[in-house]
Structures are given as C-alpha cells and as structure tokens.
Amino acid sequence: MRKLVVTSLKGGSGKSTLSANLAVEAEKTGAGPVALVDTDYPQGSLSYWWNEREAESPLFASTLDVEGVELFVMDTAPQIPPVDIVRQADLVVIPVRPSPNDLRAVGATLQVVEAENKPFCFVINAIKYNTRIATNTLQVLAQHGRVAPVMIGDSVNLSESMITGQVASEYAPGCKSANEIAVLWTYVHTLLNK
Numbered sequence: 001m002r003k004l005v006v007t008s009l010k011g012g013s014g015k016s017t018l019s020a021n022l023a024v025e026a027e028k029t030g031a032g033p034v035a036l037v038d039t040d041y042p043q044g045s046l047s048y049w050w051n052e053r054e055a056e057s058p059l060f061a062s063t064l065d066v067e068g069v070e071l072f073v074m075d076t077a078p079q080i081p082p083v084d085i086v087r088q089a090d091l092v093v094i095p096v097r098p099s100p101n102d103l104r105a106v107g108a109t110l111q112v113v114e115a116e117n118k119p120f121c122f123v124i125n126a127i128k129y130n131t132r133i134a135t136n137t138l139q140v141l142a143q144h145g146r147v148a149p150v151m152i153g154d155s156v157n158l159s160e161s162m163i164t165g166q167v168a169s170e171y172a173p174g175c176k177s178a179n180e181i182a183v184l185w186t187y188v189h190t191l192l193n194k
Helices: 015-028 045-052 081-085 100-115 132-142 155-162 174-194
Strands: 002-006 034-038 071-075 093-098 120-127
Touching: 002 015, 002 174, 015 034, 015 045, 015 071, 015 093, 015 155, 034 081, 045 155, 071 093, 081 100, 093 100, 093 174, 100 120, 100 132, 120 132, 120 174, 155 174
Parallel strands: 002 071, 002 093, 034 071, 093 120
Antiparallel strands: none
C-alpha cells in the first residue's frame, strides 16, 4: 500500500484537481484499487467532486485503514502541511502555480517535508504555455528539489471536468490536459515505486 500526499500552503494551487486526476489515472493504468482521502476541511473540494462522480472508482475513504487499497491519494488543506499527514507519505506532490505568491509559499511546505525526510516533487500547475514566468518557476523550483517533467496547462477541460465528477481524460478524451496528466502519473508512479 502506497500513500501519495498532495499538499501546499498556498490555496488555489490545484491540489484537489491534481488529486482527482492522478487517482483516476492510477486506476486506469492498473495501479489500483485507489482511495481518495480529503483532509481539506471545511472546503472539501475533493469530496464534492467525488459526490458528483458516477463512476465507482476511485474509492473514497475517511481513514487509511481500508482493506485492499493499493494507493491512497490524500488531498490537504491550504496550510502548512500537518506533520502527521506528511509522516505517512511515500511521496509528497507539491503543486505550484507560476506566480510569486506560490513560490513564496513553497518554503514552509518544504520545511515540513524535509524535516520528515520524505521524497517529494514539485508539479508546475495551471501554466500559460510558452511564458517566461513558467520557465522562471521551473528554474527556481529546480534549485530546491525534483520538478515533474511535465507542466500542467491552465485548462478549461480540467476545471469543467471537476464540476461533473469527471477528470480531463473522461471529460475530453485525448485532450492536452489528459495527456499531461498521463505523463505526470507515469512520473509519480515511478517515484512511488523507488
């Protein structure tokens, strides 16, 4: 059983959207059964998404002791990540939008992750393609740790799919966002199994 924690001090970084998309992609590629855990109270974006979902997977769990689950994907609140959640992680994914405010928030998240000696990677999220700020964000983050080899675009398909209880690959199969998430999952899966 593996535990993937998606966390960031910064609100609006895309934690819930990435959690949902990675969980569905993991199921699709045979890495399941997958269970989602939403620790973002009171907002609960991932819970709302799951309640709209018609598909039976991924599962939804309130604890980490569900039988038969191969991967737990834990979405967190926009705060300094709780030590008890980070301590359970096999991998921490830190989404960062290409903005000064997101970059400023990275330090507090990293302090907790590094203090617990947990492997992590940054995911540059919600980018505008071919912009200097996306490239600069990559350069800054690379000085502090591993950065996923794919940046996730600022996509209507990602946003709209969350309204319907779907993910990008279900909402708009073959879209650029679906392909980016597939590449991201392959990378994350490799890190989880190191």
